[in-house]
Amino acid sequence: MHQLVFIPGLATDADMWQDQLAAVPSIWRTTVADVLSRHSRIEDMAQAVLDEHPGELLLCGASMGGIIAMEAVHQAPQRVRALALLGTSARPELPHHRQQRETAIQMVEAGRLAEFVRATAAMAFSPTHPSDKADLQRYKDMVLRTPPALWVQQNRALADRPDARLHLPAVRCPTLVLCGDKDLLTPPKLSEEIASLVPGAELHLLPRCGHMLTMEQPEEVNALLLDWLARLKL
Secondary structure, rough: EEEEEEEEEOOOHHHHHHHHHOOOOOOOOEEEEEEEHOOOOOHHHHHHHHHHHHOEEEEEEEOOOHHHHHHHHHHOOEEEEEEEEEEOOOOOOOOHHHHHHHHHHHHHOOOOHHHHHHHHHHHOOOOOOOOOOOOHHHHHHHHOOOOOHHHHHHHHHOOOOOOHHHHHHHOHHHHEEEOOOOOOOOOOOHHHHHHHHHOOOOOEEEOOOOOOOHHHHHHHHHHHHHHHHOOOOO
């Protein structure tokens, strides 16, 4: 049986996948990778996913998790049989984004993680998403569960991420690309780029949805993901 591995994004955990885990039929063996908490480089995180989940894999990664999934298929194309990439980017860090990230890191290292989360959490959702929604608080709580040192480590890994665009044209497994059409953190053009590079990739932009699409539009994500899984010929 193929294993379906969910990979969370920056400063998140299995909680971001709770609606998907509940919806996936039991015929799929599912797990959530925790490699972001134990490694400091994207390449090492991807290798750990491969080492810790033997056999043929279906990888479903969101944001930073999608970056890890793309690196995993680069390292072991024969083992990754399908990819689902949600709200992610194949591009390396640009200089001005690196500087913005470094400013945020300095803020967190100064003991101001909670302040940073309060100021930025709403950007993970669409601009029309009510700020008092329970899932926004759920997202804040999830990020604040991340130890500040780990938050910094994950951000530094993102700053040094590889350029996945170089190997995506060689991907031969079925690939599903999802993105919120109001994603402020990884705009739709980045998902469109991924879909244009991977032969045969399937792209869906979710209307009125931001970066945390698994939480903001779980029913739509589940419908697309389950339909895709049902159509896989593995």
